Amino acid sequence: MARYDMSTIETGALGAVAPGAVFLQLGMAAALGRHGAIDRVAAHKWFNLAARDGVAEAIRLRRELSLEMSAAEIADAQRAAREWLAAH
Known part of the structure; x- marks a missing residue:
């Protein structure tokens, strides 16, 4: 598996679309x-x-995590994902 500098993803060092x-x-x-x-x-x-990038494991983990979160937390997370996409 390739190794990525995780600290640079917010600044777009991996390009416009980072791998899933x-x-x-x-x-x-x-x-x-x-x-x-x-x-x-x-x-x-x-x-x-x-x-969104098709990573099946992420779908499963998101579903499991959602069981531990409030509706407001999930809404915040979805908003943050949309904002990240709009910014990058």
């Missing part, structure tokens, strides 16, 4: 709290973007 595998890894990092506190909203956002 990178989004999946960002979602896992947020869900597991690899860079601080667990952030379910951020994890859901990245899983949304990975799912």
Whole structure:
């Protein structure tokens, strides 16, 4: 598997469209709290973007994560995914 510099995805270093595998890894990092506190909203956002790119594992993880989230948290995550797409 290719190794990506995860810290640069927000700045678009991988180009206009990042591979779904990178989004999946960002979602896992947020869900597991690899860079601080667990952030379910951020994890859901990245899983949304990975799912959009056809990553089946992201679809499953997003579904599981949704069971632990409130409707407001899910709405926030979906909004954040749309905003990320609009910005990139």
